[in-house]
Amino acid sequence: MTLDWCPGIREACGYWRDAPMLQHTFEALQASLESESDSSIDAAKGLVECFCRVFIDQLDDPTSPLKPRDEASITEWVSAATRVLRREDVRDRKFADLIKHHNGLAESLRVLRNDAGPLSHGKDGFIQALTVYHRRAAILAADAIVAFLHHAYLDTQLDPISSREPWERFAKDNALIDAHVGLEVDIEEGDSPTLRFRLPSGDELPINIEVSRLLYQLDRDAYVEALNATRGLPAPAADATE
Numbered sequence: 302m303t304l305d306w307c308p309g310i311r312e313a314c315g316y317w318r319d320a321p322m323l324q325h326t327f328e329a330l331q332a333s334l335e336s337e338s339d340s341s342i343d344a345a346k347g348l349v350e351c352f353c354r355v356f357i358d359q360l361d362d363p364t365s366p367l368k369p370r371d372e373a374s375i376t377e378w379v380s381a382a383t384r385v386l387r388r389e390d391v392r393d394r395k396f397a398d399l400i401k402h403h404n405g406l407a408e409s410l411r412v413l414r415n416d417a418g419p420l421s422h423g424k425d426g427f428i429q430a431l432t433v434y435h436r437r438a439a440i441l442a443a444d445a446i447v448a449f450l451h452h453a454y455l456d457t458q459l460d461p462i463s464s465r466e467p468w469e470r471f472a473k474d475n476a477l478i479d480a481h482v483g484l485e486v487d488i489e490e491g492d493s494p495t496l497r498f499r500l501p502s503g504d505e506l507p508i509n510i511e512v513s514r515l516l517y518q519l520d521r522d523a524y525v526e527a528l529n530a531t532r533g534l535p536a537p538a539a540d541a542t543e
Contacts, residue, residue, distance in 0.1 A: 306440040309448025343418040345443035353378035360385045379407040386453040406442045468517045475513035480537035
């Protein structure tokens with residue numbers, strides 16, 4: 302039931318299921334919620350920082366980096382992630398002020414973790430645990446931050462050269478390459494191209510693969526060059542990307 306408190310975190314963790322440490326922290330959050338432990342506050346704060354690192358590592362400009370130092374506070378990480386995602390670039394000043402309140406949520410989460418999280422500092426062994434309402438408030442705060450940053454990230458144009466995202470994340474770009482860049486291979490109606498590799502024994506090893514996937518997996522620079530060559534050309538029919 303308590304997992305209903307963090308739908309944004311669950312969605313984001315499902316998207317980043319290949320990030321081992323992120324998943325490890327999410328498992329710690331789930332376990333602490335199920336056991337009604339105050340350590341859920343430690344896990345919630347850790348998840349926010351972990352997500353900020355993921356987004357910043359994906360989008361930070363190496364020529365003008367915004368990534369904080371490793372020992373930076375959660376507030377600094379959230380602020381840097383917001384800037385990397387360009388969420389402060391809005392026309393309405395009041396909305397920009399609203400976005401900045403996520404930093405306030407992060408700061409409150411930091412203070413609560415320091416004061417009440419049992420895994421951050423040694424506490425008096427006889428103090429009372431927090432109530433379920435305190436834990437829920439902390440989880441909701443973390444969830445609001447993660448959901449905001451994750452959906453902002455999903456709307457961001459990524460650089461395929463440096464991205465850790467899978468080939469599927471670039472569906473529209475892939476469709477352009479597949480529609481306009483070909484290989485000297487066997488192609489059948491409705492199927493992906495088939496590359497045929499001949500083995501020393503004389504046997505044949507056929508591989509069926511999209512051109513965009515091959516380029517993305519083997520040579521990101523070639524992928525970008527192919528994509529640039531197809532920009533402005535007609536997009537393929539809708540069923541070509543399905």
